Amino acid sequence: MAKSSLRKQPTRSISLPSRLQHPNANKIEKELNRLKTLEVSSLSTEKSLENSLVSLAQLYNSVQELLQSSTTQKGIVQHQNGIILEEALEESIELLDSCGNIKNLFNMIKEHVQDLQSAMRRKSGCSSIEGDIASYISFRKKLKTDIAKNLKALKHMENKTGQLLYLDLDHHLYMVIRVLTEVTSFTISLFRSALLFLSWPDTKTKFNGWYFVSKLMSIKSVDADKVHAVRSAGCLDIIALTKLQQQFCGKNDAKGAMQEAQRKLQMFDDIITNLDNPLECLFRQLVQYRVTLLNIITQ
Numbered sequence: 214m215a216k217s218s219l220r221k222q223p224t225r226s227i228s229l230p231s232r233l234q235h236p237n238a239n240k241i242e243k244e245l246n247r248l249k250t251l252e253v254s255s256l257s258t259e260k261s262l263e264n265s266l267v268s269l270a271q272l273y274n275s276v277q278e279l280l281q282s283s284t285t286q287k288g289i290v291q292h293q294n295g296i297i298l299e300e301a302l303e304e305s306i307e308l309l310d311s312c313g314n315i316k317n318l319f320n321m322i323k324e325h326v327q328d329l330q331s332a333m334r335r336k337s338g339c340s341s342i343e344g345d346i347a348s349y350i351s352f353r354k355k356l357k358t359d360i361a362k363n364l365k366a367l368k369h370m371e372n373k374t375g376q377l378l379y380l381d382l383d384h385h386l387y388m389v390i391r392v393l394t395e396v397t398s399f400t401i402s403l404f405r406s407a408l409l410f411l412s413w414p415d416t417k418t419k420f421n422g423w424y425f426v427s428k429l430m431s432i433k434s435v436d437a438d439k440v441h442a443v444r445s446a447g448c449l450d451i452i453a454l455t456k457l458q459q460q461f462c463g464k465n466d467a468k469g470a471m472q473e474a475q476r477k478l479q480m481f482d483d484i485i486t487n488l489d490n491p492l493e494c495l496f497r498q499l500v501q502y503r504v505t506l507l508n509i510i511t512q
Contacts, residue, residue: 241275244268245395245399263487263488263491266492267491273499274501277505281505284385285386292382298506304374308370308397308404315363316493318360319411325349325352326481326482329342329345333471333475357412364405374398407488407492449481450481453478453481454474
């Protein structure tokens, strides 16, 4: 028997097929290693984030199949009075809460962006939508606080993950625990990326309208004319607001600035929309993952 502990593991192939007694071992290993590759690469673009969400949802589906095998269920229920199952259940509800919160944040920002777009279509002059801009910036201030709160919760969960000691594990149960731990770690990492993806650049400037927008744009030389160099989705609405600021201050063609701002906001709205479905799919997989764990208890 192998004495092992459930602790954070280095990023490498875990060679599941030779040790995990399940027909989906190759599939699980492939999906885990693909996620590791995605984790090493940048998750700051909407496409990489979307691909990672899809891959993680697929991985949870495979993990559920692993948990439904009699060998796995017998091991996690009987070993150390079911402590493995208890920890997995606790983590599952925390992951569900976190995913639900992120979904809500995405929905909120989509709603406020669309409200701003609607105001821009209804009102012809930048000065007439200054109140709408202020409202959006106020929302962004609250969003920043919400993001920080959720990041703190993820950090707390990350610190707890894989800290319990499991003794006298056979190879199959050891690998099951490795899979559950790594999947949880990947999920936490991806949720963190999703939250940071929505974040504006950090600044100590007070949220007070156009002055705040101009200060945001000066951070790390964010250039409104180099949108392709901006890798955070949150910067797209900064660029849109800057276009409106230029119009308001008479530094640009009014009609052109308004059209460019609308285009940037539409790009931002499209990005959020494209991430909606993968987030929803992952949320449903997390629900089913928890249901699978609960079913093991009742069987």
